[in-house]
Amino acid sequence: MERRIKKENYVIGPDGSPLTVADLPAANTKRWVIRRKAEVVAAVRGGLISLDEACERYRLTVEEFLGWQRAIERHGLAGLRTTRIQDYRH
Numbered sequence: 001m002e003r004r005i006k007k008e009n010y011v012i013g014p015d016g017s018p019l020t021v022a023d024l025p026a027a028n029t030k031r032w033v034i035r036r037k038a039e040v041v042a043a044v045r046g047g048l049i050s051l052d053e054a055c056e057r058y059r060l061t062v063e064e065f066l067g068w069q070r071a072i073e074r075h076g077l078a079g080l081r082t083t084r085i086q087d088y089r090h
Contacts, residue, residue, distance in 0.1 A: 011046025014038035014077060021048060027057050034080040037068045045069075 013019030014035065024043055025036040040058065043049050044065070055062055071079030 009048060011042055011048045013042050019043060019046075019048070024049070025058070029058065034077050037080045038072065038077055040065070041069050041072055 010018040010020045013023070019039060019042055021043075024039055029036060040054055044051050044054050049057070051062065051065060054060065055065060068080060
């Protein structure tokens with residue numbers, strides 16, 4: 001009998017390491033630091049979870065998630081820093 005190993009799906013996280021569903025922030029996360037936001041964006045972009053799943057799991061609006069995604073695209077991870085949000089908004 002051939003032994004099969006279950007291969008877990010993953011994407012490359014913001015720090016370059018593999019990111020699985022188990023590595024994502026907890027559903028009850030209250031404090032959204034840059035790394036956690038970037039992990040959720042990477043998971044959705046990579047198809048690990050859908051946008052709808054992310055919004056439901058983390059109680060986000062689509063606009064809020066898309067804002068995180070835009071901030072990363074325009075300014076890198078520093079764009080997610082809430083203390084600098086006015087510097088990055090146009």
